[in-house]
Amino acid sequence: MSAGDVIVVLVVIVALGFDFTNGFHDTANAMATTIATGALRPKIAVAVAAVLNFVGAFISLEVAATVAGGIVNADAITPTVVLGGLIGAITWNLGTWWFGLPSSSSHALIGGVVGATLVAAGGSAIDVQGILSKVLVPAVLSPLLAGLIAAAGVFLVYRIIRRAVAEQAERRFRWAQVASSSMVALAHGTNDAQKTMGVISLALIANGSIAGGDDFSVPTWVVVSCAVAIALGTYAGGWRIMRTLGTKVVEVRPPQGFGSEAVAATVILASSHVGYPLSTTQVVSGAVTGSGVGRPGAQVDWGMARRIVTGWVLTLPAAAATAGIVYAVIELFGNGAVGAVVVSVALAVGCVLLWRANRAARVAPEESVAEHPISGPAPAQTPAAVTA
Amino acid sequence: MATVVDWDLLLQAASVSVAVGLGVLIVGAIAVASSLRADDARRVGATAGAAVYSGVTVVCVLALAGAVATGIYLLTQ
Numbered sequence: 001m002s003a004g005d006v007i008v009v010l011v012v013i014v015a016l017g018f019d020f021t022n023g024f025h026d027t028a029n030a031m032a033t034t035i036a037t038g039a040l041r042p043k044i045a046v047a048v049a050a051v052l053n054f055v056g057a058f059i060s061l062e063v064a065a066t067v068a069g070g071i072v073n074a075d076a077i078t079p080t081v082v083l084g085g086l087i088g089a090i091t092w093n094l095g096t097w098w099f100g101l102p103s104s105s106s107h108a109l110i111g112g113v114v115g116a117t118l119v120a121a122g123g124s125a126i127d128v129q130g131i132l133s134k135v136l137v138p139a140v141l142s143p144l145l146a147g148l149i150a151a152a153g154v155f156l157v158y159r160i161i162r163r164a165v166a167e168q169a170e171r172r173f174r175w176a177q178v179a180s181s182s183m184v185a186l187a188h189g190t191n192d193a194q195k196t197m198g199v200i201s202l203a204l205i206a207n208g209s210i211a212g213g214d215d216f217s218v219p220t221w222v223v224v225s226c227a228v229a230i231a232l233g234t235y236a237g238g239w240r241i242m243r244t245l246g247t248k249v250v251e252v253r254p255p256q257g258f259g260s261e262a263v264a265a266t267v268i269l270a271s272s273h274v275g276y277p278l279s280t281t282q283v284v285s286g287a288v289t290g291s292g293v294g295r296p297g298a299q300v301d302w303g304m305a306r307r308i309v310t311g312w313v314l315t316l317p318a319a320a321a322t323a324g325i326v327y328a329v330i331e332l333f334g335n336g337a338v339g340a341v342v343v344s345v346a347l348a349v350g351c352v353l354l355w356r357a358n359r360a361a362r363v364a365p366e367e368s369v370a371e372h373p374i375s376g377p378a379p380a381q382t383p384a385a386v387t388a
Numbered sequence: 389m390a391t392v393v394d395w396d397l398l399l400q401a402a403s404v405s406v407a408v409g410l411g412v413l414i415v416g417a418i419a420v421a422s423s424l425r426a427d428d429a430r431r432v433g434a435t436a437g438a439a440v441y442s443g444v445t446v447v448c449v450l451a452l453a454g455a456v457a458t459g460i461y462l463l464t465q
Contacts, residue, residue, distance in 0.1 A: 059463050137393050149406055153413035160417035164424045172420045176452070180412075183459050190463050259413050266409040269462050271401040
């Protein structure tokens, strides 16, 4: 096995690790409001999201073929660059998860690839215009748009049901909320699992393991392994972020949960359909905040909202800086696979240490449920085995 | 900036999002409100009223199901 093959194997393993973190980091996008309102029990909600993410990964392969396209010069991509980018993205994902911040896994991945490419090939390999149009402008506009629509929509919803008994109405919104959350989970599986498929494919093409260009197709084992990784990550449940999005930005009631998830699904699908890429996390976070503005009497924690936005602003540069450093460290060890093995082992050790620290300060699934969930299926009170 | 961002595409995505997003929420709210009124009408023996409200509920639920089906269709494209 050549050094290139070793690096590609490491890329595949680390990419699936990223896919796993992507799953548990973004479970909250679909299910935070559903769990917070008690529409579904926490473990059932993450199981539904996991299945839909798994199914979503098989629905389309269009994104996988275009990942990183228009962001960096494709000729500058090597397996080592991809590895550096992935480690930068994983590091940022784990950091924001630890602090319970719903940041964009996609932006972390893009930032990672940009940072590693910058160190490997210089600034000329970066498509600044592509980053501006595909990442920065959508990052600013999409949460605002989702927030405004959710605010107006939830306000209208409460106007329409104002004569109904609140508890009865909330019970009925439960099912609508489950449906809208499921759509977000499906869309997430379709979009985000493909990004990892694309990254693995890039490394395989760069290594000459599969054909690129017109003959390119994503290998079946890549599709299946990415679907499994994102589904397992989703089922692990990122309870820290779930707690933030479901209970700390605003207390979510079922009409709000339905409103925010339905608006998020609509914005994501409409934008994807016209070819405008968005971050699921940012759209959902904007919609949840907007739904708080739209519900009469609701109080949005703007301090928490500011923390989340700060995380968004830092995602691209932080992931890029980490990836750049990782790439530079790999290069210190020369052209062989030693550097790649060293940083991969360091990442694994870091993950184990973080896992142990999380066990000591775990967030239980029940902490993601709001103070006053709707009556009906009460959240499970069993000690949580899942501690992510 | 004008050459970097395709504002026509952006406006298209935004307008569809506003129309469909608000539409889904309004239809969902009408479905819930009408189903509750159908229950109330049934409780007081107003059979005709209950039938009308139930009909509205069914139409709204079908519309929402259509929106979900369209969403899944768009995902596959």
